[in-house]
Amino acid sequence: MVESITMNNVNIERLKEIDKKHYFHPISSVKQFKKGPSMIFTEAKGIHVKDVYGKEYIDGVSALWNVNIGFGREELAEVAKQQILKQSYASSFYNFSHDAVIHLSEKLASITPGDLNVFFYTSGGSESNDTAIKLARHYWKLKGKEEKTKIVSFEGGYHGITIGATSATGIQEYKDMTTSNPANFLHAKPHLLNCELGDKNDPNYGKSIRGIIEKEGADTIAAIILEPVLGVGGVRIPPAGYLKALRDLCDEHGILMITDEVICGFGRTGKMFGVENWDVVPDMMSMAKGITSGYVQLGAVAFKESLRDEIIELSGDNFFFHGFTYSGHPTACAVALKNIEIIESEDLVGNAKRMEQVMMKGFQYLEEKHSIAAKSRGVGLMGGIELLADRDIGKEFDPSANAAPTVVEECLKRNVILRALTFGGRNVVPLAPPLIINKRQVETIIEVLSDSITAFEKKR
Structure with a gap:
């Protein structure tokens, strides 16, 4: 009889069976459910995570783009403990x-x-984006413009998985899960700078935000919502002047501008917030992930004082019927405060900007060494590189090649966790490690990525 594999007196096979029987995983391969978990993690410290077999990995994507200060910070554990002992919960209602x-x-x-x-305050990014969308429509209703309900977002944009956030998300796979999505959500092609500046000769003009506004009528559009850098949609960075053009466009037509900083916020792009790379101030800004570095669930929507003042003035004696049980949770707020203190005191925003240069140098090396590596880009510690069947003509790999997924699988064999972004036919491998990473660790990820691309090339 084969002895069961154990780790710290825990039967690993039993853990897998319990998981397979009782845990329905989020955003995962349903086929994998029948096999059990692909990995079980037990520990994490700094930029490293460890599985039940004791194997250690570099986490090259900060779990879900969110562990900005790294894993296992005692300061956050202590703050959470003290806040729970002092005041474990408080409601902000009434x-x-x-x-x-x-x-x-x-x-x-x-x-x-x-x-x-x-x-x-909310519990996460989806709730934050739902709240921002709801607030935009509520604002226009208070102003007597109830027809301003439409929300314009980007094809390839990701804003979450609640009903409203899914509708704003411009990735078809997320929409296909349900048989019905709310109306009044429109999707524009991203980063068409000349169109947003008024070039009607561009063949894509009708799919630009300006073109959609002209077609639908500004009096029907409540807000546009966009990520400063598209994350899940392929780490797509806007051209210079683009966000400013959208800000001007919104001002021109009386439309609210909402930026989704759920991934970009709290240092990820080498600025505290992504929009600061382009000197733009939106009307609302949704936040989550890096606000606590994933230690406790928390999200938020920031909005202008003038917007708050108008809502209060126009509301009169009306009640504000929107809120969550965990809005402004004391422990989450205390952890967020300490998290921000660490980001500032350790200059992690500055480190993200410095490590951008190391990352981009590494990407250049990959492009020089591998004929299938192309179109690398990055801002701060948010980068990506594409895999192309023929980069000279921009030919994508056939989906059956599983280019990015295979490379990511090879990275895992070499103790580096990355992910594959394959929406829209692209094969993008993003890089978004914790902001505490150093030069040598970035170089290690690049070396592993190079070896993994070589392994894929040999399989071809």
Whole structure:
């Protein structure tokens, strides 16, 4: 009889069986459900994670783009413990408040751009984007413009998986899960700068945000929502002047501008917030992920003081019927405060910018060494490189080649966790490690990625 594999007196095969029987995994291969978990993690420290077999990996994507300060920080554990002992929970309904949420709001106001000084709290990014969309429509309703309900977002944009956020998401696979999606969500082609500046001769003009506004009528559009850098859609960076053109377009037509900073926020792009790379201030800004570096669930929507003042003035004696049980959760707020303190005191925003140069040099090396590596890009520690069957003519791999997934699988064999972004026929391998990473560690990821591309090339 073969002895069961154990780790710290835990039967690993039993863990797999329990998982297979009782845990329905989010955003995963359903086929894999029948086999059990592909990996079981037990420990994490710094930029490394460890599985049940004791094998250690570099996490090259910060779990889900969110562990900005790295894993296992004792400071956050201690803050959470002390806050739980002091005040484990408090509701913010009915104008109740508590000191943790007040202090966090003050801190956020000091680091957000422009006059984005008012905050509504959620449990994560999907709730934040749903809230921003709902607030935009509520605002126009209060102003007597109830026909302004449409939301314009990008093809390839990702905003979450609640009903509203899914509808704003411009990736078809997420929409296909349900038989019905809410109306009044439109999707534009991203980064058509000349179109947004008014070039009607461009064949894609009708699919630009400006073209959609002209077709639908500005009096029907409540807001546009966009990621400063498209994340899940392939790490796509806007051209210079693009966000400014959208800001001007929104001002021109009386449309609210919402930026989704769920991935980009809190240092990921080498600025505290992604929009700061292009000197733009939106009307609302949704946040999550890096606000606590994933240690506790928290999200937020920042909006302009002037917007808050108008909503209060126009609401009169009306009640505000929107909120979550965990809006402004004390422990999450306390952890967020300490997380931001670490980001600032350790200059992790600056480190992200410095490591951008190392990452981009590595990408250049990959393009020089591998004929299938192309179109590398990055801002801060948010980068990506594409795999093309023929980069000279921009030919994509046939889906059956599984180019990016195979390369990522090879990276895993070499103790580096990355992910494959294959939406829209692309094969993109993103790089988004914790902001604490150093030069040698970035170079190690690049070396592993190179070896993994070589392995894929040999399989071809």
